Amino acid sequence: MVARFLSLKLTLMGNTFRRSVWQTIGMIVAALYALGAVGLLIAAVVGLGLVGDPAWAGLAITLGGALAVLGWWVIPIFAFGVDATLDPHRFTTFAIPRRTLLAGLAVAGLVSVPGIATVLLALGVSFAWLLQPGVLLVSLVGAVLGVATCVLGSRAITTLLAPVLESRRYREVVTILALVLFMTIGPLVGWLANGVEVSVEPGSDSSTGMQLLPLFEQAAAVVGWTPFGAAWSLGSTAYDGDWAGLAGRLAVALGTVGLAWLVWDRALGRALVRPPVGDGSGGKAKGLGMFGRVPFSPTWAVTARTATYWLRDPRYSGSIAVIPLLPVIMYFTSQSTGSFFLLLATGPFVGWMLGFSISNDIGYDNTAFALHVSSGVDGRADRWGRAIPMLIAGPLVAAATVVASVWVADSWHLTLPLLGLAFGALLVSTAVSCAVSARLVYPVAKPGESPLKSPQGAAMATLVSQGIGFAVTAALALPVFAVGIPALMLGGVLWGLAAILVGILYGTLILVLAVRFGARVYDRRLPELLQQVQSFP
Incomplete structure (x- = not known):
């Protein structure tokens, strides 16, 4: 049944190339852009791990993965839902077990430009630990858990908040807020980064001369214990030899995936019985305006x-x-x-x-x-x-x-x-x-x-x-x-x-x-x- 969902999503995705020339061009451009960006990021992180300081690679994977999870969880809220190509409400009359439906929708959710890019990036950056096979294996496990956290968390949040997302007033307020954040975050980050200085220890040799930025190092240490970065920090934790920390962060990652699956299961069960509808509210017309x-x-x-x-x-x-x-x-x-x-x-x-x-x-x-x-x-x-x-x-x-x-x-x-x-x-x-x-x-x-x-x-x-x-x-x-x-x-x-x-x-x-x-x-x-x-x- 999961393979059937995957086949349906691939068929629907392929049909988008037949609708119009503009859609075909747009999909090709988006795919090429995502593939190029993923390739550059993988090359940078893997090169950093093999040639430079592996600690920098671990820092980049942890913080970058946490940002990816945050994007998967937050952006659909501002965009009012996830990709509805395979709307679960369309399968209510087929008597598909809910667990099977969840698994099929989760796998099909990866068949998109952002989904494929996330999978390739998560697996690719793990090879920054290629010279440490044991760490590489742990990092690949963390990549799988990180991708699962992205997809399951996104589905759980949007399904749980579906009644609120259907509100017109909510859409108007959140839209303006999203545009404001989008416009201000870039210049604000640049202004803050302008005051960050790289610290170098006096007398350090060329292999250890460049130290991690204290601010980012502390942030990675905290983020690695949160649901956003726990899965992505497994590789760097194993590299440091912190086995107690590795067990704890693995527990956080597994718990996040399990909780997201449980929330999505309960929310989807409620939504299939009582589908969300618009609140029907609107402004009261007075005269001709x-x-x-x-x-x-x-x-x-x-x-x-x-x-x-x-x-x-x-x-x-x-x-x-x-x-x-x-x-x-x-x-x-x-x-x-x-x-x-x-x-x-x-x-x-x-x-x-x-x-x-x-x-x-x-x-x-x-x-x-x-x-x-x-x-x-x-x-x-x-x-x-x-x-x-x-x-x-x-x-x-x-x-x-x-x-x-x-x-x-x-x-x-x-x-x-x-x-x-x-x-x-x-x-x-x-x-x-x-x-x-x-x-x-x-x-x-x-x-x-x-x-x-x-x-x-x-x-x-x-x-x-x-x-x-x-x-x-x-x-x-x-x-x-x-x-x-x-x-x-x-x-x-x-x-x-x-x-x-x-x-x-x-x-x-x-x-x-x-x-x-x-x-x-x-x-x-x-x-x-x-x-x-x-x-x-």
């Missing part, structure tokens, strides 16, 4: 609907929540580099990012785009309707970001040039979005799904579309940079006012021309756009 605050016309109707998206759709509101954090991120990055250049560039960057955020509005519409087709909304009304909310809120957000950045950097004399660059970047990127979104549409998360979810085949299409949009925006924004950058370097009020005038006037001209171009493309390709949006997986 934004539709009652705008004039009666097709353009303003699209404006009201777009504004409603920005206020109520987590796929939009999540990106808005990240904007105030960008100055903080740039501040920590500037602290690590010793320059405030990135902090001062936050305002123009926010303007560009806000304008480009509507570059795939049609894709976000999903089936609601049929309303535009059936109601006869023309291209100009659609283009302006999607741009107006950004033109109202965007300048305020960009200006506030500029003021915050110059205040922190104590560079008030650069306020006017930075405002000119920010307004120009906002208008030009909005213009490019109005033109590009009528021609290039790519798959995105559907309404109600996690914004972190990427549909199969969307990676390459997104990369191509955004790459083209970025290149066009950079080319069209050259006049804005040609005035704004000298204004930053030369200073003076006149140069600052010139940067603002050029940014606003030139950006407005490009916006008007882009809306006209986008409207013509939209009117000509309306049936194809509808067909393309409805074909998204």
Whole structure:
């Protein structure tokens, strides 16, 4: 029966290559990227164990494995569940014993790009102990237990929390929190790592000169006794000859796997009898909302609907929540580099990012785009309707970001040039979005799904579309940079006012021309756009 589950998962995985060219390209790119990353990591750790200090290899395996377990356990919570290709609820009528069902789902859960990458990496890094056969055997046992901890723990947590994960309010809050953490963790780690120094013992020879970082060494010692790192620390513990510690950590690893299996078994048994359903809660409608605050016309109707998206759709509101954090991120990055250049560039960057955020509005519409087709909304009304909310809120957000950045950097004399660059970047990127979104549409998360979810085949299409949009925006924004950058370097009020005038006037001209171009493309390709949006997986 386990082999049957594995066969089903392989068949379903193979069928993804038949759906569309974009899905095939996306799967191939993801597989090649994962294989390359795994190969580099294995080579680095194994080389460290064979040529360098094996203690460093043990440290890397313990901490890296703990991070892998943490990712397997936490990411599905933010992504609202695990891969549901083999949904256990589909097997309720087949009278399959629950233990057999658990075993089949656990093995099938490894048949994916992340699963295969985890297995290869776990087994590969164990060969860092190739020169110590006994330690190698212990490390391979730890790798098997570590992979089991990843899969079983992930399934247990998501199945246990399934009723909560189905709540719309939970999804909205967790989505924003996930985006905030994702945006801040990199710069924060870099800032912290900048203050870490490697300690070298005086008088040590070349073979023992490099010592483990005290902070990481202490962290590995603690993590090795937790469910996250116990399995991964077995090899390094055996290498140190700490047999009592090895027995204790093996007990922790086995206990974690057993507990995860028990929790998943109980939670799955409850879910099969009482499947989780949405809470059905939603906001209470009062009046017409934004539709009652705008004039009666097709353009303003699209404006009201777009504004409603920005206020109520987590796929939009999540990106808005990240904007105030960008100055903080740039501040920590500037602290690590010793320059405030990135902090001062936050305002123009926010303007560009806000304008480009509507570059795939049609894709976000999903089936609601049929309303535009059936109601006869023309291209100009659609283009302006999607741009107006950004033109109202965007300048305020960009200006506030500029003021915050110059205040922190104590560079008030650069306020006017930075405002000119920010307004120009906002208008030009909005213009490019109005033109590009009528021609290039790519798959995105559907309404109600996690914004972190990427549909199969969307990676390459997104990369191509955004790459083209970025290149066009950079080319069209050259006049804005040609005035704004000298204004930053030369200073003076006149140069600052010139940067603002050029940014606003030139950006407005490009916006008007882009809306006209986008409207013509939209009117000509309306049936194809509808067909393309409805074909998204």
